Amino acid sequence: MPRNQFERMMFALMTVIVTVHGYVFYSLYVVNGSTLMEVNHTHSVLDAINAQGGVYIFGHFLPIWTVVIIEFIFAYSLECIVGSPCSFKLACRIFDPKETHPVLFETAITCATVGIMCPAMSFIAAWLYYPYYEGFKATPYKATNKITQVKLNV
Numbered sequence: 595m596p597r598n599q600f601e602r603m604m605f606a607l608m609t610v611i612v613t614v615h616g617y618v619f620y621s622l623y624v625v626n627g628s629t630l631m632e633v634n635h636t637h638s639v640l641d642a643i644n645a646q647g648g649v650y651i652f653g654h655f656l657p658i659w660t661v662v663i664i665e666f667i668f669a670y671s672l673e674c675i676v677g678s679p680c681s682f683k684l685a686c687r688i689f690d691p692k693e694t695h696p697v698l699f700e701t702a703i704t705c706a707t708v709g710i711m712c713p714a715m716s717f718i719a720a721w722l723y724y725p726y727y728e729g730f731k732a733t734p735y736k737a738t739n740k741i742t743q744v745k746l747n748v
Contacts, residue, residue, distance in 0.1 A: 606673045614666045618658075621719040622649060651722050661722075668718050673711060681706035 622630075623639045630642035640658070648655035651664070685691075685702040694702075 602678055603674065606670065606678060610666060610669045610673055614662060614669050617669075617715060617719075618662050618665050621716070621723065622661075626723070649723070664722070665715075665719070669711070669715060672714055672718075673707075676714065677707050677711045680710055684709075 619639070622643065627639040627642070630639055630646065631637065634642040634645040636642040636645055643649055643658055646655065648657050649661045651661060656664075681703050684706040685699060689699050689702055691699055
């Protein structure tokens with residue numbers, strides 16, 4: 595368990611190194627993975643990305659390693675600036691660090707970090723991978739009548 599600021603930064607670095615790789619591929623698949631595979635006639639998202647010459651990010655096709663580095667910079671910065679301080683404060687609101695067992699307190703900090711970082715990185719990924727070439731189109735919500743019918747039937 596980290597005891598000082600340097601150890602916290604190293605722990606954040608190790609966490610980000612492990613999670614960013616998986617998260618990059620996860621967010622690419624969720625945002626437009628099936629479309630990429632269909633358009634490029636491949637059976638995996640990674641093959642589809644390689645077939646089109648990289649990942650479309652901010653209006654350019656970049657190699658996958660560049661995307662990993664960009665996400666790493668965002669994740670590490672966000673972890674050090676927002677994630678760690680806020681998760682510590684959230685854990686302190688629930689547990690007293692002097693009276694709580696250290697493993698339980700660190701678990702609370704980890705859970706709070708996940709609760710902060712997952713939505714924040716999802717928001718960043720949505721901006722990074724948005725298909726800007728299509729423009730910003732506001733589409734009307736088509737399921738309004740179905741929701742109204744469900745409410746009336748209940």
